[in-house]
Amino acid sequence: MSLVSEFLGQLTLNFGGESEPKFPTVVPVTDFDPAKDATRIETAIKTKGVDEQTIIDILTRRSYSQRREIAFEYEKRAKKDMITALKGALSGSLEHVVLGLMKSTAQYDATELKGSMKGLGTDEETLIEIVCSRSNDELMDIKSVYKELFKKELEKEVSGDTSGDFAKLLLALVQTKRDEPTNIVDYEKIDQDSRALYEAGVKRKGTDVATWISIMSERSVPHLQKVFDRYKSYSPYDMKESIRKEVKGDLEKSFLTLVECFENKQLYFANRLSEAMKSKGAKEKVVTRIMVSRCEVDLMKIRTEFKKTHGKSLYQTIAEHTKGDYQKALLSLCGGDD
Structure with a gap:
């Protein structure tokens, strides 16, 4: 499995041009030593009761490509797959964050989309958030990775799982026919x-x-x-x-999401985070997904919009509405207070 994810990571990194500037909170560390990180993670997993703090400190402060190098070194050392070892050592919300970080952004989005269409009933909220907020390049990456991971076309899965005008809108977006921006104003x-x-x-x-x-x-x-x-x-x-x-309904939510993302995508995510944390017992799934999927894309800008709109920093809001190791991981991904 690890070789497959290695290959998929390469695929994702080299696919499509980058059109949107990035504002990440998680960036590559400069004095990076994957062998040392792998050793520390192995020790943290073997420790009686698991040393979650070390796992959080390392994996939330390394870029995706660095996490992949750590996983490679870990496998050489421990003779087993690091993702499997992390799965066995962690549980609950922290496990979701850490395993999410072991995927590339496109792999993570593809997996979230698959999860939203699995089994009985569709999780329309997740479908709408991902499909309506991703750029053409991001959607192309997701489609390509989706096919690699699940041996199925994303378009077919979406059309099989939704209906009516809602399905037509999602399909039109997944088909990535959007014009590229140009300097000419028509x-x-x-x-x-x-x-x-x-x-x-x-x-x-x-x-x-x-x-x-x-x-x-x-x-x-x-x-x-x-x-x-x-x-x-x-x-x-x-x-x-x-x-x-x-x-009305899902079609209304989808069109509104589109317009909000066209007007200010980072504000859309800031509002989603605020809403998710307001609800009793924070909607962890939404919070996790945004923090993990945007930390290497535009989370720094989302933070700025959050503070501007909600009068309190994202960091403080996370600290108030979450707890334990899950809170520590999110605060680390947040990358500081404003």
């Missing part, structure tokens, strides 16, 4: 799209959802930001209000 097209969104929704009786789907799944993000601004000159409501008036 004012005519901005105006056409704004009017088309208005005429397909608020202006008529019943919503022409197909038009909404094609515009929101195919236009570049900077173009859509201008479209939503222009939209206000046609409609008495802004785009989010229009969505709430026109559609």
Whole structure:
């Protein structure tokens, strides 16, 4: 298994161009010694009662590629797979965080998507969050890794597990037909799209959802930001209000997530984290997923938005709403207080 994940890691790292700048809280350490880290982790696992602190200190402060090197050294030393050993040593929320960190971002997203469609009933919330918030490049990575891991096409799984306009929207997004951003601003097209969104929704009786789907799944993000601004000159409501008036249920949630991510993706995640921690007994699944999947992408920016919007730092909020080793791991991924 470890060789497969090794190969998948390579695949993920070298797939697609990077278009979005990164604002990670977890970065490679400079004086990195994988053999030393592997030895410390082996000792921590063997210790009576398991030394969770050492495992947290090492794995939450190394980049994914460094974690892979540690796992490789561990296997050479202990003659067994480090992920299996961690699974046996840890449990509960901490186990979810640590095992999540042993996957690349794309592997982690693919596994979360698979989990959301497994067994009876679909976890629509997870599906919506991942599919509607990932960029074209991220979705391409996820699709490629999904096929490697599960021998199935993500498109087929999504269409088999959802229905109606909700399925159509998710499929349109997974097909990654979104235009790449360009320096040329096409004012005519901005105006056409704004009017088309208005005429397909608020202006008529019943919503022409197909038009909404094609515009929101195919236009570049900077173009859509201008479209939503222009939209206000046609409609008495802004785009989010229009969505709430026109559609309901999972389709409404998906369109709202898209618009929020187009407008400010990091604010979307900051709000998700805030909501998840407000609920009694913190929605750990959501908190874990965002912290693990964004720590090497844009968690630093999410932190900034969190403090700006909620008046309290993400670090303090995690400290208040979580406990034990799980809390320690999340605070370490958070990378400091604001």
